[in-house]
Amino acid sequence: MSHEEQTDLRVRRTHKFLQEAMVELINEKGFEAITVGDIAERAMINRATFYRHYQDKYDLVAKIFEETVNYLVEKLLPIHKDKNSATQNTPEIWVQFFEHVAEHDRLYRAMLGKNGSPWFADRMREYTIKILLESQKQLKQQIAPSQPIDPIMPSELPVTQLSYVLIGTIVWWLESEKRYTPLQMATWFHRFAFYGYLAVLGYEVQVPRMQAVR
Known part of the structure; x- marks a missing residue:
């Protein structure tokens, strides 16, 4: 060696x-x-x-999450070059993410549970938003949206909403004693993230054409 x-x-x-x-x-x-x-x-x-x-105890717990996210994003970004694979291949990334949560379940359960710290959940959300905004920017450079984006809607709103869904999904999964596999959780989260609430419930949903909200 x-x-x-x-x-x-x-x-x-x-x-x-x-x-x-x-x-x-x-x-x-x-x-x-x-x-x-x-x-x-x-x-x-x-x-x-x-x-x-x-640097301190905060840096210790934050690095565990951030290093994993950075690693997964590095693998995710090249997928964006192919419009069709951008959604099809993403579940594997989320499978790896939920596998990471399962591997460190004691840490996430402790930090997101009643004896944990609201700071950690906030840090997870903030870092998730930062990464998603960066990914969103690169995605737009490579794939044009299929319909106009509401010009009034703040760009950080969708990723903020998604970050809350992600943290909530992790907490729910850990509290349910991980009765479901990382693959199942990744699939369900991905369906919600890409296709929305009604699609997850099994309804056929046609994405409406965007109209600016005044």
Whole structure:
């Protein structure tokens, strides 16, 4: 094993220990009461090591979500080059996302649950909105909308709505003890995100022509 591989392995191991320590402490005393010292002590590392990897406890939990989203978006963006595949291939991206949630279910359950922090849900929504707006911008450059966009509607409104649906879906899934698979959740979320509430319920919905709301 090369020196770089050994270093990468140590970094990943440290991240794993810190994340596990964070989850245990959240379940024991709640996110707001936790200090960096608590996390470092539980993970059996010193504070200096913690700060080499993360700025603070907020940075630790945010990075878990953001790094995964960044990875998935990098895989998603090339799909936008093909108009037909933009919706057809997206479910696989969402499958991977819900697999990530399942893999880190203790963290998300702790952070989004009653002992968690409203800050984390807000951070997830804000970052999701940021990524979706960037993706939306690139998509428009490659695929022209099939009908006019309401000029009055703020561009951030649809992605804000979608971010709330995503967080709500994750919370519901975790509270239901993950009785459904990541594939099922990805499929249902994708149907709602791309085709809307009535389509998810099984109704045939024809997208109406946009008319500006005055």
